[in-house]
Amino acid sequence: MNRSSGTKKKKNRLPVLAQAGPVSVWMILFVTLPLLFIIYVSFMTRGTFGGIEYTFSTESYRTILDPMYFSVILKSLKVAAVTTILCLLFGYPLAYFIARKPPETASKLIMLLMIPFWTNGMMRLNAWMLFFQVNGPVNYVLTHLGIVEKPVMFLYTDWLVNIGLFTNMLPFAVLPMYSSIEKLQKSLLEASSDLGADPVRTFLKVTLPLTFPGIFSAIILTFIPALGTYTVTDMLGGGKVLYIGNIIKNQFGTIRNWPLGAALSVLLLVITALLIFIYSRFAGIEDMEVV
Amino acid sequence: MTEQNLKRVRKKRRLAFLADLYAVLMYTLFYIPVAVMIVFSFNDAKRNYSWEGFTTGWYGKLFSFSNTTLWDALVYSLIIAVLATVISTVIGVLGGIGLKKFEFRTKKFINMMIYVPIIVPEIVLAVAMLIIFITVGIKMGMGTILIGHCTFCIPYAVVTIKGRISGDNETLEEASMDLGANRIQTFVRVTIPSIMPGIMSAAFLSFTLSIDDVVMSNMLAGASQSTLPVLILSLNRTGLSGDVNALTTVMIVCMVAGLLVQSLIRRLISKRRAKEGALLPQEEG
Amino acid sequence: MKKAMAKGLALLMGLSVLAGAASLPVYAEETELNIYMWGDYISDDLIAGFEEANGCKVNLSFMSDNADAINKLTAGAGSDYDLIMTCDAYMESLINGGYLEELDTSKVPNAEANLNKAYWTDDIHNYCVPYLMNYIYVVYNTETCPLDEITCYNDLIKPELAGQIGSVDGARNLFPIALVALGYDPNSTNEDEIAEAYEWLTKYNENVVAYGSTEQNMVSGAISVMFTYDGNTAWAMDQMGEDNPLVIAPFTEDPVQLGIDLYVMPKGAQHQELAYKFLDYICDAEVMAANLVEFPYSCPNDAAIEAASDEYKNGPAFDFDYKTNIFFQEDVGDALPVYDQYYQMLKVG
Numbered sequence: 001m002n003r004s005s006g007t008k009k010k011k012n013r014l015p016v017l018a019q020a021g022p023v024s025v026w027m028i029l030f031v032t033l034p035l036l037f038i039i040y041v042s043f044m045t046r047g048t049f050g051g052i053e054y055t056f057s058t059e060s061y062r063t064i065l066d067p068m069y070f071s072v073i074l075k076s077l078k079v080a081a082v083t084t085i086l087c088l089l090f091g092y093p094l095a096y097f098i099a100r101k102p103p104e105t106a107s108k109l110i111m112l113l114m115i116p117f118w119t120n121g122m123m124r125l126n127a128w129m130l131f132f133q134v135n136g137p138v139n140y141v142l143t144h145l146g147i148v149e150k151p152v153m154f155l156y157t158d159w160l161v162n163i164g165l166f167t168n169m170l171p172f173a174v175l176p177m178y179s180s181i182e183k184l185q186k187s188l189l190e191a192s193s194d195l196g197a198d199p200v201r202t203f204l205k206v207t208l209p210l211t212f213p214g215i216f217s218a219i220i221l222t223f224i225p226a227l228g229t230y231t232v233t234d235m236l237g238g239g240k241v242l243y244i245g246n247i248i249k250n251q252f253g254t255i256r257n258w259p260l261g262a263a264l265s266v267l268l269l270v271i272t273a274l275l276i277f278i279y280s281r282f283a284g285i286e287d288m289e290v291v
Numbered sequence: 292m293t294e295q296n297l298k299r300v301r302k303k304r305r306l307a308f309l310a311d312l313y314a315v316l317m318y319t320l321f322y323i324p325v326a327v328m329i330v331f332s333f334n335d336a337k338r339n340y341s342w343e344g345f346t347t348g349w350y351g352k353l354f355s356f357s358n359t360t361l362w363d364a365l366v367y368s369l370i371i372a373v374l375a376t377v378i379s380t381v382i383g384v385l386g387g388i389g390l391k392k393f394e395f396r397t398k399k400f401i402n403m404m405i406y407v408p409i410i411v412p413e414i415v416l417a418v419a420m421l422i423i424f425i426t427v428g429i430k431m432g433m434g435t436i437l438i439g440h441c442t443f444c445i446p447y448a449v450v451t452i453k454g455r456i457s458g459d460n461e462t463l464e465e466a467s468m469d470l471g472a473n474r475i476q477t478f479v480r481v482t483i484p485s486i487m488p489g490i491m492s493a494a495f496l497s498f499t500l501s502i503d504d505v506v507m508s509n510m511l512a513g514a515s516q517s518t519l520p521v522l523i524l525s526l527n528r529t530g531l532s533g534d535v536n537a538l539t540t541v542m543i544v545c546m547v548a549g550l551l552v553q554s555l556i557r558r559l560i561s562k563r564r565a566k567e568g569a570l571l572p573q574e575e576g
Numbered sequence: 577m578k579k580a581m582a583k584g585l586a587l588l589m590g591l592s593v594l595a596g597a598a599s600l601p602v603y604a605e606e607t608e609l610n611i612y613m614w615g616d617y618i619s620d621d622l623i624a625g626f627e628e629a630n631g632c633k634v635n636l637s638f639m640s641d642n643a644d645a646i647n648k649l650t651a652g653a654g655s656d657y658d659l660i661m662t663c664d665a666y667m668e669s670l671i672n673g674g675y676l677e678e679l680d681t682s683k684v685p686n687a688e689a690n691l692n693k694a695y696w697t698d699d700i701h702n703y704c705v706p707y708l709m710n711y712i713y714v715v716y717n718t719e720t721c722p723l724d725e726i727t728c729y730n731d732l733i734k735p736e737l738a739g740q741i742g743s744v745d746g747a748r749n750l751f752p753i754a755l756v757a758l759g760y761d762p763n764s765t766n767e768d769e770i771a772e773a774y775e776w777l778t779k780y781n782e783n784v785v786a787y788g789s790t791e792q793n794m795v796s797g798a799i800s801v802m803f804t805y806d807g808n809t810a811w812a813m814d815q816m817g818e819d820n821p822l823v824i825a826p827f828t829e830d831p832v833q834l835g836i837d838l839y840v841m842p843k844g845a846q847h848q849e850l851a852y853k854f855l856d857y858i859c860d861a862e863v864m865a866a867n868l869v870e871f872p873y874s875c876p877n878d879a880a881i882e883a884a885s886d887e888y889k890n891g892p893a894f895d896f897d898y899k900t901n902i903f904f905q906e907d908v909g910d911a912l913p914v915y916d917q918y919y920q921m922l923k924v925g
Contacts, residue, residue: 015474016393023386023445024397027404030442034419035407041419048909049673051650068924075924090317097314104557107491108550112318115546116325117499119539120523123531126339127324129789130331133796135341137327155798156786167321171499172447175492176454182488183455217454220409221447221496228412238786239745242923245412252414253643254746255916256650256669265415272410273403338811340795357620360636418647425652509640510647514610514656517638524640525615529807530791532616 042262050256060263069247069264073271076244079233080226083165087173087222088215090166095177095214099184110178113171121168125235128164129155156238164232169225173218180214181207219279224272244268325543332536339531349533353541361538364519368502371433371518375440375501380494382441383448387493388482390449391456405450408443416442417510424511432513439507444500448493455489607632609850612639612648613661614837617708618858619867626857632850642666649675654842658851661707664836665748665905667700676703677841683852686859690879694900695836704838705855709874711806712744712833713896714825720800726825729757732803733779741780742799745787747919748905748912749833750777753803756830762903765911774918781922794822807873810893824896834902836876 042060045053098109116124132138132154139151154160184207208215230245244264251261331339335346352358390402408416417439424435463485467477483490508518517525523535615638623634637657639645645662646669648654654675662670670676679702681688687696687705696706716726722736732741732753743750752762754773764770786793790804791812802809813820841851857863864880868888875881881889908915 016389016395019385019389020393020395020398020401021389022382023389023405023449024401026382026441026445027401030420030438031404031407031416034416034423035404035411037419037423038411038415046910046913047650047673049650049669049675050646051673068920072920072924093310093313094317097310103488104554106488108554109314110491110495111550113321114495114499115543116321118502118546119325119328119543120520120535121503121505122520122524122527123328123535123539124324126531127327127331129792130339130341131323131327133341133792134798135796151797153798155793163320167324170321172496175496176451179451179455179486179489179492214454217450220406220450224406224409228410234788238784239788240781240784240786240923241925242920246923247920248412249414250747250916252418252647253641254748255912256643256646257913257916258418260913261415265411268412269407269410272406276406336815338791338815340792340812340815343815360615360620418651421647421651421653431653431656505640509644512637514612514637515635517615517636521640522615522638525638528614529616529805530811 038262039266042259042266044259046257046259052258057259060257060259063260064263064267069244069267072242072244072247073267075241076227079161079165079229079243080223082162083169083226084173084219084223086162086166087169088218091170091173091218092177092215094170095174096181098174099178099181106178106182110175113174117171121231122235124168125164125232128160128236132160155236156240158237161233161237164236165226165229168229168232169222172221172225176217176221177211177214180211180217184210216280220276227272228268328536329540329543332533332540334533334536337532338529339533339536346533349537353534353537358534360522361519361534364517364522365538365542367433367516368508368519371436371440371508372498372502374437375444376494376498378437379441379444379448379497379501380490383445383493383497384452384483384486384490386445387449387452387489388456388486391453405446408446409450413443413504413506414510417507420507421510430513431511432515435511435513436508436518439511440501440504443504443507444497447496447500451493451496452486452489455486455492606847606850608635609633609659609847609854610635610637610657611659611661611839611854612637612645612657613659613839614639617661617837617871619870621870622858622863622867625863626854629857630850630853634854646670649842655844655846657842658845658847659839659854660842661837661839662704663905664700664706664838665907667704667838667840668907669909670840671700671703675843677843677845677848678702679704679841679855680852684856684859686856686861690859690861690864690877692876692878695834695876700838704840705859706836706838706876707858708871709834709836709876711874711899711902712749712804712835713806713809714801714803714827715794715809715812715822716801716825717794717821718823719821720797722800726801727828728830729753731825732801733757733776733783735783737783737801739783739785740800741784742790742793742802742804743780743784743787744790744804747915748908750780750919750922751915752833752903752905753830754780756903762831762833763906763908765908765914767911767914770911770914770918774922777922806893810872810891813892820892822892824893826896827898827901829901831901831903832898834874834904836904 041052043056043058045055045057045059047053098106098113101109130136134151134153134155138154139148142148143151188206188210228245228248230243230249233239233241233243234246248261248264248268251257251264331342332349333345333347334342335344335348336342353361390398390405420435420439420442421431424431429435463481464477467481468474472480503520504518505520505524509521512518512521523531526532526535609632611634613636618636623636626632627634639661642663645660646666648656649660649670650673654660681702684705691706695709714726714729714732716723722740723731723734726732731737751770751773754776755762755764755769757776758769758772760766760769760773764773785799790799790802791808793799794802794812795815809822809824813822816822839855841848845851858867859877861877861879861883864875864877865883865885868875868880868884872888872891872894874894
């Protein structure tokens, strides 16, 4: 991309307009504008009767200096990190498995991966509850086989939350990794192994680096959404811990403090941008034109 | 065959078996909630708190004439999801390629904007959009829901496509142009096929995000109709009853059946092709 | 190349047409009524009956949270609807904020005649018509609850109940019971009192297993005490059978929270005449009594209760004797962020 960019593109702007035009227009109209509005709102005052009072105030930003928000964000980061690691660890082999299948089988496997997600998200969480609850099937089997005497309380434990988050996010990790692994020419890998490299080395030296763009997409598409999540932790975690997503949601819900919600979103945006920036520098990804 | 070769084959087989086992386990994990949902569509209880006994009554209720609320919501959701998928995939694929291939002044800025809808909690963007739409005078309805959905689907599509493109594509494209194809021919015949799995992923992601969205669908909805996820969340206030599970089951059965029929047709076609065109070189994929 | 460009343009135009088409106003002469409310909360037969009587179409769309309605109203999207369901706690804000049409209550004679004025109080009387109500009270399972009896909120923080309680969530549902337990106004705006309530709630929080899914946890046996809505209790009791071990806590002095789901008419509503007819229709004793068969919740319509079936009147989830010892959730105005601050502290730890 860098090689050829300068010379031929200057002559003809049409291809640029046709390809990057729609997305640019869309982003400016429906993302930049609302974003500017959000930033504007974050400097306003909470209306006593809900909504916003249009008088300038930095109160929201003074509020979020409270160390409590720092610990909330740390907790959220931790949950997001665990989810992302699980998704990469279990998702990459799955993506690899699917990508090595013939295209027709692969597309079917991808379909199978997505079908559960075309059902309702809240019902899926509820299904996990029904599955693991005290009188659910797991406990039924465990008690009847005599493995445990009394039903086990699986609900509201960390590992159930992790299962919920993991299964909720995995396709978003598998899809980009799949499309990136699929691209790898099989011949390339065979060449490498024919040259005497053992599979592990082939993987580390060839496959992994070449599929890095896919891994990067996977991280973006799991880590960031997991950072703002609250439905899984509320339902499977018992709602005893607040995450940043909860707090922002509440400001636009019962608390009706839109400026604070806006300010927290701006904070989340800054933190995430910073993380992506550091990450892309650290990993030396040239095509991450993030910043 | 040498001893070493035999060993290698055996090892490969064992690896393949382990890989299959792994995949089966992962898919099982994925289908646990689906299985539970299906089982509980036969639950003889007014609310699905726990298993009480077997009944097919919920299907009767689901397919009764008076029960249009769920179906209306499902159809509305499906229409929105399909439209959102088409729009987001087209814009996202073009955009993904454009943002990867070309250099232009606002590129860095647009690249940053792509991440905003993924980062900013949906409710915040939804409220901001709602206020802007009202200010501009756009009436809430399917159009506004679509805009909302596309706004978070497009970034997913773009990110997925960008993960797929690399230098290889450029080489192929240049070769194609050198052979006399124009830009559009190259785009349709070379670029698109070479990133097809990426396009498919983008479309799947968009559909998945759209069909299950609550926040945008709620905030930007008009007065005439709600989407299915919004309805389900609303019903959940006093616990869900079995007809929602029955609807989910019907949906899943339809999708799996569709998948089977599609592969059956494909097999038939390829068989006929094999018969007719035994002399022609077979096209794969 | 022009083709690609044209394609792009066509796409954009198509998009805007699409958005435009979906947003074209399609008003007919009061033949449509747009209502925004909870799903599965009004009888289909009732709606059908009203449609037939008035030759109109009722469009129901659904909210996933009370806050949805409030957000729509405060953002200015209220006039898309003719009637919106909200609860009494938001009324003061909505009235003072000028988001609602003032009702001409002479157009809803059934409401005037049948509704109990204890719930349709003077301060909200001209802006809403109450529909159904919900108590938030304490229920326990006599077989598994470690305590013999629960008679006040302070019992809930006894260490014996560690890991036994399922609870509704939300700052404005939790803090009032702490304030009542401490002997303060449940709608206090005094920060010291709220801080004290926070201390009380930290002990309560230790006993709580989970917020939300209370009935499910009770039926499955994960908890033995729940602080929840009467409507949800009704479903739980129904599922656990005739001789279920659930008991509504016999509170002696502490009042319980009563929430009222009511209809308001947003400012600029398009089909007001039809909306009045609807409000009057649902307040008819027979109509509401029939509705109560399907939705056996607490109701402010005295005449309808009179006309209701015995099954409704004897509903075990509504059989408790402190129904009049209640408090309402009031608007606490600028103290709301203070509540939120302490609520966050409670859950962040």
